[in-house]
Amino acid sequence: MHLSDHAGRYLQFAAGEVSANAIKVVHPALRIELRTALFKSEQTKNCAESAPQSVELEGRTELVRLIVKPMKSDDVARGFYLVLFETMDAAPATAQGPTAAEHVAVAQEPDDEIQFLKKRLSSTIEEYEAANEKLKAFNEELQAMNEELRSASEELETKKEELQSVNEELVTVNHGLKSSVEELSCTNVDLNTLMASTDIGTIFLDRQLRIQRFTPSAQQVFNLIPADMGRPLADITNKLAYEGFIADAEKVLEKLTTIEREIRVGDESWLLTRIAPYRAAEERVAGVVATFIDITRRKNAESDLQKELAKQLEGQLHRFNTIMTAVPDFVYEINSEGRFTYASQSLLDLWQIPKEDAMGKSFAELDYPPELAGKLDRQVQQVIATRRVLKDETPYTSASGTREYEYIFFPLLSENGDVESVAGVTRDITERKQTEQALRESEARFRAMFEQASVGIVQIGDGGRIVAANKGFCEFIEVDEHDLRQMSVGDVTHPEDLPRERELTRRLSAGEIPEYTLEKRYLRPDGSILWGTMTATFVRGSSGESLYTLAIVQAIGDRKRAEEQLRVSEERFRQFAENSADVFWIVDARTQRFEYVNPVYEKMWGEPRAKVMQDSDHWLELVHPKDQEMAKEAMPKVLVGETAVVEYRIIRPSDGQTRWIRDTGFPIWNDQGEIYRVAGVAQDVTDDKKRTEKLRMTEERFRLLVEGAREYAMFLLDVDNTITYWNAGAERVFGWKAEEAIGRNGELIFTPEDRANEEEEKEVATAKAEGCATDRRWHLRKDGSRVWVDGVMRRLDHANGDIRGFAKIARDATELRKSEDQLREANEQLERRVHQRTQELQAMNESLEAEMTQRQNLEREVLQATEHERARISQDLHDSICQELTATAFLLKSQSKSLATENSPAAAALTEAAEMVNANAGATRDLARGLHPLELGPSGLVAALRELAARTNESVTCRCDCPRSLRIQDASTAVNLYRIAQEAVNNALRHAHANEIVICVERERDEIVMSVCDDGTRPPRSRRSKGLGTQMMKYRASVSSGTLTVESKRGKGTKVECRVPLKP
Known part of the structure; x- marks a missing residue:
């Protein structure tokens, strides 16, 4: 299964078939030891060792010991054995005395004898294996001869199967084509149904813009009939109010883009036409497809929406005019030529002319003074040129007199940013001018009193009304004195401070207190709040009457803002520190003790903040020992004004995890430029480290993958x-x-x-x-290839x-492309050869069918001749032998009667002989009747089978289950079925020794099924399948185009079944 580097030198592979058997390929000197060690290891389930063996390897002798170790059940290689070849060093030769040499010689003799026995055993095993190989070779030769005989007998069946496979392939191809045609037909029906049911008109055109297909809805646009298929679309009239439809289709074919247009049809209908390329198989453009979608409802809705918007615009314009009429200011619009295009009704009333006479005229044409008209025209052109707003004042004399007016010009821009016209607003400021004059006089009276004051001074009258205020207070409150006179103390005082001020004012007015000082908030017109200290005293007249309250206000907003900013800053710092995901710390630069550490420290360091607040060096104890020196060096750098960023590891005591920390420390300076605090932010960058490392590895793998x-x-x-x-x-x-x-x-x-x-x-x-x-x-290389x-x-x-x-x-894939081309060419050649081979096989099939038909006819003739011969033999047996046997029986009986008195033993022998002759005559008649049944016409088979059952029933139980209405028109088929039943019954009697036989004939659909069942015991299948009777039964079934099966089960008898198709 596996070899180490040096194990091959102990193996020897012989020429011929390669063997993986370790016993055969191991060195001959080690075979017996390996076989013994394997057997011992298998028996003991433990490691087995062999004695050292001398082995000739590469021209020198080595001592080799074999170690066989079985793999344990828990090892992945369980069931295998590990074989180790251990080379041992030979013991050094020493100069020993004679006694030592004798001991060596004595010890060597048993070893030599064992080696000799092992060699004898090895040679015996080799001789046995050689003999075994010869027997195997002889057996293979016998098998080859048997295979040749079997292949010769199966050659005809092979040819028949080839023809059947070709026929099945043709049927399969025909079925596939039929399925494709059916699928195409269904698809065509679905497409026609879809086109007939859709409301979207569609026309399919080829590249010459000829009509290929259209939906019924398209007939509402083009005057199409079914006969127009194949005609150019340009020859068909349509209802479109657009002449460029054919040009659009040609443009789509040229540029392969989609064109959409909204086209009117008739007076009230609209269609959305979409012309797109029609792509056939393999993205080939076969023409164009045009669709027509009815968008009349959408167009009507758009028209209704436009009418509704116009109506709303008209209403808004009416409301605008109404508002402009009610506004006292003059609103107007002037075009780029300096002529009026719009004027509000108040301006028309000033001019005392109707709107029709004023529109389209310039300032000069409206009787403006020449200087004023020229000035206004220049200002209008200035606004157009600069696109900036312009404000100015001018007097103007009208029928109602001379009054002061303030006007503003501003540009009106179009969508592209150009100035279309200039809008203007003019306001009568005569009363304001007069009021301003009065205020100037009042300011002149009180200027001397207030101008020296560095704080705000306010005169407050009855009800808290502000009578006067100096410049300091006006600047403080950012309200001019005129406006302040229209206000009260409550208007400039924060609502929350007003009740307290009113209470103090009441006490001051009642004389309970001579004066009071109050810090309160003032309100500016823009809603901003200012803090101020107000000192109020009551001023009375000579008679003691109340004149006014004099209040001196000093701004303390800067102090309040500083206090508020300090509070907000502290609150922001607290929120930032408390909600930050990082550790924020502050250390006193002088004592180097922690002044603040946010709560995140407990989560990141895994211990309470109290420890580090009590012992400033405690955090360093949690730093990884290898990083402590680097962490210590950061603080001295910060104390000299540097910003230090250091990364180190900590060992968190809560869970023992090692986390990476990035600590950034920076100095905090005071107003004297001294470092009085050190602050820092510590971040847990463990996940960032992991992601960075993962990204680096990913990039490295990507580089290796791409470059490799x-x-x-x-x-x-x-x-x-x-x-x-x-x-x-x-x-x-x-x-x-x-x-x-x-x-x-x-x-x-x-x-x-x-x-x-x-x-x-x-x-x-x-x-x-x-x-x-x-x-x-195909792509292009640099060298042009x-x-x-x-x-x-x-x-x-x-x-x-x-x-x-x-x-x-x-x-x-150039070589692959060439291989594909070669494969395609070979495939085409193979298809041609298959076609030729198919034609040859078809010819052979026809020839074989002719031969089989001829053979079947010959077999029928042989059977007919056989039946004729059986009938002749039956007739001869009946007419000659049976008659002679009967006559012989009569003669013997007559001789027996004549000798009855003279020699009774001889008479008895003659009587016995006569009985035997009568028995033989009966058997001969039965044989003759079996050779040729009495009648085998359309209904003769049933009668013949019943007669066969009746004859058989004389020796064993036999019955025939056959319907009387069964008819077989083919006489030869009836004869063959009878002979098969006759042979099956004879086999059951002779070989199976059956006790009961059942003959059954019935019709199943278009077949005649005949079965003969018995309860006997059959010989072995090998003898039964090669019997002549069985072969004849199969032969007769084949001649009748039928099949014969023989089923035999132990203890359940045998069933012979023949199925023959009915012939019309």
Whole structure:
């Protein structure tokens, strides 16, 4: 089963048939020892050793000891034996005295005798094996002779089986063709049913645009009738409101693209026409297929939707005009030529002209002063040129007088970004101007009082109304004084601080307190909150009446923001540290003790934080001993201002796992530029280490796989079909080196004709759409030669599903292609030879059928002659021998009567002889009757079988189960069945010694089945199958085109059954 390196030198393989028998191939000097050791090991189930044997190997003598060891039951090689050949060193010759030499000689004598006996035993075994081989050779010769005789007897059967196999193959092929025709018929019926039932009109056209097939729905578009099959579609009239249908079909055939159009049919119907290439087998374009889908409902729905949108737009325009009428500001639109295209009703009222007279006119044409009109025109052109908003103020005199107006111009852009027109809004600011003038006067009065104050000063009147405020407060609150006068204290105070301020104001007004100081929040108009300290006092008149409250406000927002930022920062740090997946730590730079460690430390290090907080060096005890020095060196670097990143291993005490930690430490500086703290982040990078190692191994395996598969060309392409990777196999197959191929287009390896047909683009498109594209074609090598490539291109995607590029794997299949061509040619030759052989076999079959017919006719003639001869013999027996025996019996009886008185013993002998002659005469009549039954016409078989059963019933029990209505028109078939039954009954009587015999004849479908059953015992099958009677029964059944079977079961008798087909 297996040889080690040096075991072969102890084996010798003889010429002739190779043998794996260890006893035969081992060195002759070791055969007996190996056989003995194997037997001993098998008997003891233990290791067996042989005595050292001298073996001649390579011209020198060696002492070899055999060790045989059986494999144990728990070993994978159980049932086998391990044979060891151990070479032993010969004992060194020493100069001993005579006594030692005598001992050696004495000890050597038994060994020599044992060696002699072993040699005698070995020669005896070899002689026995040689004799056994001669007997085997003689037996093989006898078997060969037997096989020759058997092959000669089976030659005719072989020819018959060959003819039957050819006939079966023809029937199988015919059945396959019939199944294909039926499947094609069903497919055709399904296609016709689908085309008749679909509402989508479809027309199939060939490359000359001739009609090949159409659905009934297509007749609603084209005036088609069944007789139009094969006519050009251009000759058929249609209902399409489009003249370019034939041109579209020709364009589809030219560019192999799909064209869709929406075409009107009549006044109210619409169709979606789709013309696409019709691809037959092997992607061959056989024409075009045009489909017509009714989209009238969709078009009507789109029309209704457009009407509804127009109605909604009209309503929105009405609402817009209504709103513009109610708005006091003037809204208008001016085109690029400076003419009005829209004006709100308020502007038309100012001009006191109707809308029709104002549209399309410029500022000058609307009686604007020339200077103002020129200014406005220039500003409109400026907005168009710069695309920027423009604001300005101007006085304008109308019928209602001169007033101040503020206006704004802004561009209106189209979808492509061009300025289509300029929109404008004008507002009457006369009242605002007047108010601003009043405010300026008021500010002038109080400026002297407030301008020196560095804090905000506010005058608060009754109800908390703000009477005045200086610049400091206005800047603080970011509200001008005019607006503040319209506000109260509650408008600028945070709602949560307002109740407390009102309570203090009440106490101040009641005289309970002279003043109060309050830190509160102020509200700016933009919703932002400011902190300020307000000191309020009550100002009274000379008579003690309440004049106002004077409040001095000092901003403390910076302090509050600093406090809030500190609080938020601390909260953010806490949330970050508490929810971080990494360990965050802070160490005091002076004491080097931990000030903070987040809770993740307990999960990552596997121990409570309290230990490291109490003992700052405790974390180092968990570091792997080999990494402790590296971990210690990180802290000194950080203390001198460096950022240290170190990776080390820890042994987690909770589960004993070894985890990789990446620890990043960095210094924290104070305002004086000193390092007062050291912080750091520790990350568990064990999984990253594993992934990195796995990725490295994967990349290494990929590199070894790709670079090692030199029989396969592998290269990568990006989405632009540019080569980005080229392996050594590709260099071997195509000839280009990697530096020559990388960066070039993938069409580099395609032949000129494939490039002209854009095969590389089709391959890329197929791989992009289906994920994979096969590539079996001739490609071009660098030296200009061609190579047949069997390859595949696969699409490569990113993790998000976007396409990344393509991978192509190919192998040089030129020799395979040549072999396929040779195989195809050989297959064609074989098909021709099979065709010729089939014709020869058909001729031989016809000849054999003729010979078999002739043989059957000859056999029938032989049987007929046999029956005639049997009838003649029966007639002779009945007419001559039976009559003579009867006469002899009468003579003997008469002589017996005449001698009865004279010699009674002689008379008794004559009487006995007369009885024997009568018995022989009866037997002769039975024989004659058996040779030729009385009648074997259409109904004679049943009568003859009943007579046979009746005669047999005289010696053993025999019955005949035959229907009286059974008729057999062929007399020869009836005779053969009778003879078979007669032979079966005789065999049951002579050989089986049966006690009961049953003859049964019945009709099963188109066959006559006759069976003869007995309960006797049969001779061995070998004697029974070679008997002449059995052969004659089979012969008669074969002549009648029937079959004969003989079934014999131990203890259940024998059944002979013959099946013969009925002849009309």
